[in-house]
Each structure stands twice: as structure tokens, then as C-alpha cells.
Amino acid sequence: SAAEKGGHDYFMLKEIEEQPEALENTLRGHFSGGGIVLDEQRMTEQDLRDIDKVFVVACGTAYHSGLLAKYAIEHWCRIPVEVELASEFRYRDPVLGRDTLVVAISQSGETADTLEAVRHARTQRARVLAICNTNGAQIPRESDAVLYTHAGPEIGVAATKTFLAQITANYLVGLALAQARGTKYSDEVAREFEELAAMPQAVRQTLSTVDQVRTLGRELADSKAVLFLGRHVGYPVALEGALKLKELAYMHAEGFAAGELKHGPIALIEDRLPVVVVMPSAKGRALLHSKMLSNIREIQARGARTIVIAEEGDEAVRPFADELIEIPAVATLLQPLVSTVPLQVLAAEIARARGYDVDKPRNLAKSVTVE
Ligand code: G6P
Numbered sequence: 465s466a467a468e469k470g471g472h473d474y475f476m477l478k479e480i481e482e483q484p485e486a487l488e489n490t491l492r493g494h495f496s497g498g499g500i501v502l503d504e505q506r507m508t509e510q511d512l513r514d515i516d517k518v519f520v521v522a523c524g525t526a527y528h529s530g531l532l533a534k535y536a537i538e539h540w541c542r543i544p545v546e547v548e549l550a551s552e553f554r555y556r557d558p559v560l561g562r563d564t565l566v567v568a569i570s571q572s573g574e575t576a577d578t579l580e581a582v583r584h585a586r587t588q589r590a591r592v593l594a595i596c597n598t599n600g601a602q603i604p605r606e607s608d609a610v611l612y613t614h615a616g617p618e619i620g621v622a623a624t625k626t627f628l629a630q631i632t633a634n635y636l637v638g639l640a641l642a643q644a645r646g647t648k649y650s651d652e653v654a655r656e657f658e659e660l661a662a663m664p665q666a667v668r669q670t671l672s673t674v675d676q677v678r679t680l681g682r683e684l685a686d687s688k689a690v691l692f693l694g695r696h697v698g699y700p701v702a703l704e705g706a707l708k709l710k711e712l713a714y715m716h717a718e719g720f721a722a723g724e725l726k727h728g729p730i731a732l733i734e735d736r737l738p739v740v741v742v743m744p745s746a747k748g749r750a751l752l753h754s755k756m757l758s759n760i761r762e763i764q765a766r767g768a769r770t771i772v773i774a775e776e777g778d779e780a781v782r783p784f785a786d787e788l789i790e791i792p793a794v795a796t797l798l799q800p801l802v803s804t805v806p807l808q809v810l811a812a813e814i815a816r817a818r819g820y821d822v823d824k825p826r827n828l829a830k831s832v833t834v835e
Pocket of ligand 1: 524
């Protein structure tokens with residue numbers, strides 16, 4: 465009923481709007497006694513300190529959150545991180561040992577490929593840390609440490625609030641590792657946590673774009689395809705934006721690293737093709753920002769319809785944006801928590817305008833328990 469959906473046409477929009485609260489719940493209680501605490505921890509501080517390699521394994525949207533974990537963990541901890549689709553990891557004979565940490569990310573905690581990746585890692589004596597939204601699910605039960613995302617139940621088959629919660633949880637894990645290894649002092653960890661703690665409010669602010677994006681979604685409903693471009697942490701966001709559109713609107717969509725434009729994707733640009741661009745901050749990432757400006761110029765010159773997600777006050781990008789969606793300025797690594805929101809709304813609204821069931825897309829299941 466409409467009441468269950470909080471007055472919305474579909475659960476997904478309700479869940480998109482619940483994201484600020486979901487993040488508050490993900491963060492609650494995880495900074496205590498001057499440091500980051502996990503929910504369950506069967507590893508010693510020494511075990512954590514000894515970790516010299518991290519693998520992140522996941523499927524679907526959770527995998528995209530894992531791509532972001534790499535940016536944060538390598539930057540904060542100086543430990544090499546590889547991110548792999550769970551279905552590829554296990555069959556590849558990855559190099560694992562006692563000092564390897566495998567971070568398994570799964571909303572349901574029951575995804576067959578991710579579970580089997582965890583089991584494989586454990587047979588190789590690697591440590592496993594689960595990030596999960598479902599208390600007591602199989603993946604956390606078989607892991608050495610657990611961080612629950614506490615985002616609440618998600619009805620929409622395509623993940624929304626659990627994605628933002630997974631990103632947040634990944635960053636908490638990064639801070640926990642940095643703290644154990646001493647690559648970040650406790651005052652720095654506290655400061656990073658403060659920045660995370662400000663994100664629910666930033667996401668709330670981003671929700672003011674919902675009406676604008678819904679209108680845009682209706683305009684784009686007849687498009688044949690949509691491309692998504694991003695750089696640095698904007699790249700996984702572009703992948704996630706494209707996945708959402710495929711899942712919900714059954715539309716051809718692809719996400720690219722903007723730096724790859726000249727190596728192929730630019731050949732796809734044709735008149736009026738919508739291209740969504742996730743802009744890095746002009747202040748925080750000036751170099752990437754200027755590279756992205758020239759990318760937008762190139763695609764616009766070839767007739768693309770540019771839809772630009774950019775930080776408020778980014779005047780330089782305005783002339784190149786056929787549609788400008790403004791998000792609040794936040795720390796570089798945290799931008800995905802706000803830039804993803806309009807992409808979720810866009811996919812849902814295009815799907816609705818095409819007459820599809822946003823909450824139950826064809827052929828997809830909320831949790832995939834067979835390989
Ligand atoms: C399915 C869902 C996706 C989800 C993926 C991984 O494909 O439709 O939304 O991202 O499974 O699920 P998990 O529960 O492991 O996060």
C-alpha cells in the first residue's frame with residue numbers, strides 16, 4: 465500500500481530517502497574509546513596489524529562498494545588491495561595466506577558466490593571480515609570479524625540504502641586497519657570519523673535534487689542507451705549508475721572511466737545520447753576536475769546530451785552541462801555517498817516512466833543463493 469511505501473509510488477524511492485537514517489545507523493556505536501570498533505571480532509589486534517594484503521570480494525552493487533574500499537584502504541593504510549567479483553576470485557587460485565584479509569561484502573549475507581569465496585579464503589588460512597546487513601546470516605557466521613551495516617530491511621530488489629551503508633562500513637574497516645597498523649593516529653581516525661558522521665546530513669541535503677532528477681528521468685525514458693563517466697571514486701559511481709539503469713529500466717547502460725574515453729567509448733557518442741558525468745571537486749581534485757572538463761567538452765562537441773553531477777558552486781562546469789545536478793561539497797573519498805543518490809533516482813524514474821515495476825525488476829532476485 466501507499467502507506468507502507470511512505471506515500472511513495474515505490475519502495476525504492478522510500479529507501480532512497482531513508483539513506484541519511486541508514487548511514488546514522490551504520491555509524492552508530494562504531495567509534496568508542498578513541499577508536500573504531502567492529503560488531504564481532506575474533507581476531508587479535510596483532511592479527512590486524514600483520515595484515516599485508518587485502519582482497520575485497522562481492523557481487524553486484526556490493527562489488528561496486530568494494531571498488532571504493534580500495535581507494536580508502538590503500539590511501540589510509542598503505543596496504544595493497546584487490547577487489548574481485550566473488551564468482552571470479554575462487555576459480556582463479558588467488559594468493560592467500562595468514563596475513564591476507566578478505567573483506568566479503570554482502571547485503572543479504574547469503575549470496576552463493578560470495579559465501580563460496582569466503583570458504584575458499586578460509587581453507588587457505590586467510591582471515592575473513594564480513595560486511596553484512598542481515599544479522600546472523602551465513603557469511604558473517606563463517607567469518608573472523610563482522611561489521612553489520614544496520615541499514616534496516618530493503619524491499620527494493622536493486623540495492624540503494626544498503627549500498628551507501630556498505631561504502632560507509634568499508635571506510636570504517638579502512639580506519640580500523642589504519643589504526644591497528646599505526647598508519648593513522650587516533651586523532652586522525654577521530655577526524656575521519658567526524659567527516660563520516662557528517663554524511664547523513666549531506667545525503668539529506670542531496671535529496672533536494674529528487675524532483676529535478678525525476679523530471680529528467682521522464683524526459684530520458686525513450687533513450688536507447690545512457691553512458692556514465694567518472695574518474696577516481698567517481699568511476700565506481702558511474703558503474704553503479706549504469707547497473708541501476710540496466711536492472712530497473714532494461715536499458716543499455718555502461719559506466720566508463722573517463723580517462724578511457726579516447727580508447728573506445730567516444731566512438732559510441734552520437735547526437736542526443738545522454739551521458740551522465742560525475743565531476744570531481746574543483747577544489748579537492750583540481751587536476752582531475754580539469755581533465756574531466758576536457759572530456760565533457762569532447763563529448764558535447766560530438767552531440768552528447770550532458771547530464772553533470774557536480775559540487776555546488778562549480779561554475780566552470782556549468783557551460784558544458786545540458787543538465788546540472790548539484791551535490792554538496794564533501795571530502796573526496798566521501799563524494800560517492802552523495803553523487804550516487806541522483807543516479808538511483810534517475811534509474812528508478814526512467815523505469816517507472818517506461819511502465820516497469822521498480823521494486824521487482826524482471827529476472828532479478830534480491831538475494832542470489834545459487835551460483
Ligand atoms: C542481487 C541484487 C543486487 C545485489 C547483489 C549482491 O543481484 O539484486 O542488488 O547487489 O545481489 O547481493 P548481496 O546480498 O550479496 O549484497
